[in-house]
Amino acid sequence: xxxxxxxxxNEDLLHAITDLGFEKPxxxxxxxxxxxxxxxxDLVALAQTGTGKTAAFGFPMLHKIDVNSRTTQGLILSPxxxxxxxxxxxxxxxxxxxxxxxxxxxxxxxSIHDQARSVKRGAQxxxxxxxxxxxxxxxxxxxxxxxxxxxxxxxxxxxxxxxYEDITDILSHTPEDKNTWLFSATMPKEVSRIAKDxxxxxxxxxxxxxxxxxxxxxxxxxxxxxxxxxxxxxxxCDANPDIFSVVFCRTKRDTQKVAENLxxxxxxxxxxxxxxxxxxxxxxxxxxxxxxxxxxVATDVAARGIDVDDITxxxxxxxxxxxxxxxxxxxxxxxxxKTGISMVIVSKSEVxxxxxxxxxxxxxxxxxxxxxxxxxxxVQLMSLANKIHNTEVNDEIDKYLTSINELFVxxxxxxxxxxFFSVEFxxxxxxxxxxxxxxxxxxxxxxERGDSGGRGYGSSANETRxxxxxxxxxxxxxxxxxxxxxxVLELGRDDxxxxxxxxxxxxFNTEKDIQEKVLAFFTDFKHDGRFVNxxxxxxxxxxxxxxxxxxxxxxxxxxxxxxxxxxxPRGDRRSSGRRSDSGSGNRSDRRSSGGDRRSSxxxxxNRSDRRSSGGDxxxxxxxxxxxxRPRRSRRRD
Ligand code: ADP
Ligand code: MG
Numbered sequence: 327x328x329x330x331x332x333x334x335x336n337e338d339l340l341h342a343i344t345d346l347g348f349e350k351p352x353x354x355x356x357x358x359x360x361x362x363x364x365x366x367x368d369l370v371a372l373a374q375t376g377t378g379k380t381a382a383f384g385f386p387m388l389h390k391i392d393v394n395s396r397t398t399q400g401l402i403l404s405p406x407x408x409x410x411x412x413x414x415x416x417x418x419x420x421x422x423x424x425x426x427x428x429x430x431x432x433x434x435x436x437s438i439h440d441q442a443r444s445v446k447r448g449a450q451x452x453x454x455x456x457x458x459x460x461x462x463x464x465x466x467x468x469x470x471x472x473x474x475x476x477x478x479x480x481x482x483x484x485x486x487x488x489x490y491e492d493i494t495d496i497l498s499h500t501p502e503d504k505n506t507w508l509f510s511a512t513m514p515k516e517v518s519r520i521a522k523d524x525x526x527x528x529x530x531x532x533x534x535x536x537x538x539x540x541x542x543x544x545x546x547x548x549x550x551x552x553x554x555x556x557x558x559x560x561x562x563c564d565a566n567p568d569i570f571s572v573v574f575c576r577t578k579r580d581t582q583k584v585a586e587n588l589x590x591x592x593x594x595x596x597x598x599x600x601x602x603x604x605x606x607x608x609x610x611x612x613x614x615x616x617x618x619x620x621x622x623v624a625t626d627v628a629a630r631g632i633d634v635d636d637i638t639x640x641x642x643x644x645x646x647x648x649x650x651x652x653x654x655x656x657x658x659x660x661x662x663x664k665t666g667i668s669m670v671i672v673s674k675s676e677v678x679x680x681x682x683x684x685x686x687x688x689x690x691x692x693x694x695x696x697x698x699x700x701x702x703x704x705v706q707l708m709s710l711a712n713k714i715h716n717t718e719v720n721d722e723i724d725k726y727l728t729s730i731n732e733l734f735v736x737x738x739x740x741x742x743x744x745x746f747f748s749v750e751f752x753x754x755x756x757x758x759x760x761x762x763x764x765x766x767x768x769x770x771x772x773x774e775r776g777d778s779g780g781r782g783y784g785s786s787a788n789e790t791r792x793x794x795x796x797x798x799x800x801x802x803x804x805x806x807x808x809x810x811x812x813x814v815l816e817l818g819r820d821d822x823x824x825x826x827x828x829x830x831x832x833x834f835n836t837e838k839d840i841q842e843k844v845l846a847f848f849t850d851f852k853h854d855g856r857f858v859n860x861x862x863x864x865x866x867x868x869x870x871x872x873x874x875x876x877x878x879x880x881x882x883x884x885x886x887x888x889x890x891x892x893x894x895p896r897g898d899r900r901s902s903g904r905r906s907d908s909g910s911g912n913r914s915d916r917r918s919s920g921g922d923r924r925s926s927x928x929x930x931x932n933r934s935d936r937r938s939s940g941g942d943x944x945x946x947x948x949x950x951x952x953x954x955r956p957r958r959s960r961r962r963d
Contacts, residue, residue, distance in 0.1 A: 333359045336389055338423035343385075346419060352378035353533040355385070361529055362386035362507065368528035369507045370521050375657030377533055379509045380416045383477045387451065388417065390475065393426040396448025401470055401500065402477040403456055403493060405484045406630045407433040407604070408611070413479065414453040427451075432468070434458045435604040442467035456484065456492035463499055473500040481510040481517050483630055483654065490516065497524055511657065512650050542660035543640075545668050545691045547680055552673035552821060553843045554764045556587060558696050559643055561764065562669060563593060563621060564754070565697040567709040571639040572632060573623040574655050576646065580816050584643060585623035598624040598632075626651055632658055642670040644818055645679050649686045656687070674766055675820045675837055695765050699758025706754050710747060766839075789824075790841040793863040794848075797830045807832055815840075815847055833863055 330343050330351055351359065354373040362369060363386050373379055383402070391399045404410045414431035421427040430449035432441050434457055445452065445468050452459075452468065462468045476497065478484065484493065497506075506525050510517050521528055550558045563569050575581040578599040585597030596610040596619040607628070613619040615634055624632070626646060637659040646652055652668075659666025670691070672680065680691050697705075723730075734742055796802055802810070804825040811822045811834060824835040836844055841862065848860035 328356050333385075334363045335359070335385055339385055339388060339420060341423045342420050345422070348381070352382075354379055354531070355382045357531045357533065358382040358507075359386055361531070362505075363389060365529075366505055368505055368525040370513075370517075370525070370528045370530045371507070371509050371533075372513055372531070373509070373511065373533035375511050375654060376660070379479065380413055381420065383479070383507050383509060384413070384417050384420050387475050387477070388421045388424060388427070391450045393424050393450060395450065396428075397472050398445070398449055398452055398468065398470055399473060400451040400475045400477070401459075401473050401496075402451065402453040402479055403459065403484065403489075403496065404453065404479040405455065405487055405489065406627065407435060407455055408607075408628075408632070409480065409630055410453050410455050412633050417451060417453065429453065432458050432462060434461075438462065438465075438467070456489040456496060459496050460492050463496065470496075470500050473504050476500060476504055476506045478506065478508045478510075478520065480630065481508045481520060482512045482514055482650065483510075485514070485516040485520070486648070486651070487627060490520075493520070494523075512653055514650060542665045543656050543668050544665070545656065545670070545687070545689055546694045547670040547672050547677075547691045548694055548696050549672055549674065549677060549766045549768055550696060550764050551766045552675075552817065552837070552840045554766075555643065555671055555673070556584065558671050558764050559584070559641065560588075560591065560593075561696050561702060562639075562641060562671075564702045565705055566639060567706060569620060569639050570617060570637055571621050571641055572629055572637055572655075572658050573621055573641040573643050574626060574629065574646070575623060576625075576644045576818070577813065577816075578625055579813065580644065581623050581625050581628075583816075585621075588621060588623065593621055594619050595621040595623055598622055598628045600625065600628055626655065629658065630654070634658075638666060640666065640668040642668065644816075645670060645672060645676055645683075647819055649679070649683045652683045653687060673818070673821070673837070674768070674839075676818055677768070693768075696763075698763060699761035703751065703754050703758055707747060707751050710750055788838045789835045790838045790844070791824070791833055791835050791863045792844065793861045794832050794834065795830070795857075795859045796853075797828045797832050799830050802827050802832065804832075807834065814851075814853075815844060 328351060330340055330348065333351060333356070335343070350356075354371060354377050358369065358371050359382060361367065362383070371379065371382060373382075387400045387402075402413055404413055410431050410433045414429050417429045418427075421429065428444075428447060428449045429451045430441065430444040430453070432445070432452055432454035434455060438458070438461065441458075442462065442465075445462075452470070454462075459468070463470070478493065506528075508517070508521060508525065508528070548558055548562070559573065563571075573584065573595075575584055578601050581599045582597050582601070585595050588595035596613055598607060598610050598614075602610070610619065610622070611632075614622045614632075621641075622629075622632070623643075640656050640659045642652070642655060646655065656666075656668035659668060670680065684690055737745070794807075796807070804827050807827055808822050808825045811817065811825075812819065815822070817836070817840070821840070822834055822836055824833070826833040844860060845862070848858060851858050851860075
């Protein structure tokens with residue numbers, strides 16, 4: 327194996343490498359660095375997340391630029407602010423002995439004028455997100471007309487995020503004869519297109535198989551009913567007491583909601599998504615890095631910058647739309663030579679996606695069962711026993727020992743242990759004692775659907791057809807309605823189907839097993855100031871229900887009653903809505919006043935308060951929306 331010395335890097339860089347403790351180049355570094363040092367060439371490098379790509383382009387760029395000049399010579403584009411900052415910081419570390427080096431990070435959400443000033447001071451290297459870069463170019467705040475080296479880092483992700491136009495635009499302000507180095511984990515069509523359109527005979531290097539996921543990661547999936555998703559998530563966490571994980575959700579809304587629920591349920595969790603302020607995001611990331619947050623609930627976009635090495639589990643709360651995105655997600659764990667587990671919680675309608683992901687990552691998923699309550703209790707108990715066994719004794723306790731001993735004078739050791747453990751254990755036990763099995767039976771239909779990529783339109787036994795009182799006149803077509811339903815009900819792309827939009831009402835289908843959730847959700851649901859009413863339709867198929875009788879045509883009750891579940895307690899749907907609304911408000915307050923750490927502690931305390939004041943009875947009804955009350959103590963000390 328080669329050493330960094332052999333790759334030909336200069337003394338200043340080698341010195342920094344020693345400080346960093348990098349012993350030998352990673353594969354992608356060993357391949358890319360000599361090429362980039364020796365040749366003026368374009369390069370396409372494909373390597374998984376966590377393989378050291380930053381150094382693979384960073385060292386050659388630092389080696390080649392002239393630090394005595396104040397001209398901007400290197401431009402690195404990366405998809406997110408976090409990544410941008412991370413790269414800039416790495417480069418500063420790599421170049422700490424390069425006297426006069428000025429690396430500037432340019433990204434949205436911070437003062438553009440400060441960034442412009444930093445560039446003006448003579449930034450030889452700019453690390454930027456495409457959006458802010460474009461902005462600064464149009465305001466003449468940067469001059470990239472003398473760029474010699476441009477890097478497109480995480481190119482696949484930048485394109486995923488729709489930055490193609492921005493990249494084109496930015497590169498049009500750079501010289502034709504610069505070198506472009508493209509780094510990517512995967513090589514979808516769009517990346518090849520960039521390579522074709524913007525690069526001249528690039529040398530291509532690949533580390534590992536293209537599109538192959540990191541080998542240290544094992545992949546598991548858990549089949550549950552859609553309504554049990556959140557419960558399943560909690561069980562997976564409880565079954566892994568030392569979990570340190572990123573939980574991926576598909577939308578910002580889901581991300582926020584899942585994080586809020588976890589916090590309320592006493593987990594040390596935090597949300598990371600684009601609707602949070604920069605400051606909030608920084609705080610969350612800081613808590614996560616410090617392991618004060620055990621579960622970081624994130625969107626794909628926001629999570630791109632996460633470079634935390636010890637993540638034990640990646641949990642796909644929902645599968646991403648693109649199988650490629652799964653590669654990125656699972657690449658968050660199993661970094662730096664460690665092993666990791668990528669877990670996927672799927673409902674029946676999503677099982678077939680597992681197959682297509684397996685094809686892309688060229689690895690098989692193991693189908694696993696959500697542990698039952700008693701297994702979790704056992705795991706928790708043993709984990710507690712180990713923790714106590716390994717705890718360093720605090721001698722401050724000595725002075726209270728006599729009085730404590732007096733208290734336990736008649737208690738033998740076994741009983742003492744039992745009592746001691748019960749403090750923590752009983753909560754779990756009570757919670758899980760009567761818990762149900764969350765594993766959905768895998769039906770033969772799943773395998774039938776296997777590769778078809780579509781839904782068997784013939785079968786409707788397991789489906790529910792609904793009537794909904796919005797239609798074309800409300801501005802919906804089938805796609806918009808489907809998107810709307812998916813969003814509010816937090817469902818996946820395939821969970822709402824056979825959407826049939828009429829003038830003033832519509833129909834749609836879901837799997838029968840989420841019927842309850844759908845109906846519960848739409849009790850008293852208002853959208854744009856009007857009640858949106860959803861009812862089960864008699865019209866099972868896709869016949870043109872309601873042809874003559876207007877909206878009542880397809881309805882079950884035909885009674886014209888707006889909300890036929892008026893007899894149901896009002897609290898349920900509303901309280902869940904309110905909780906999430908006010909929750910986010912409170913949370914951001916709490917967060918801005920000192921970060922998530924406290925909010926998670928507050929969560930636990932509040933919880934017991936609320937419970938003792940009888941809040942639970944209403945809560946338990948929320949279980950129909952999938953967010954049941956767990957009982958959970960604060961996780962980390
Ligand atoms: P990628 O961009 O491929 O996802 P990074 O460049 O972020 O990966 O590197 C992942 C981690 O590995 C970082 O913490 C980085 O400091 C570390 N690293 C990079 N190169 C080496 C090396 N040669 N030896 C040890 N650690 C390295
Ligand atoms: Mg990287």
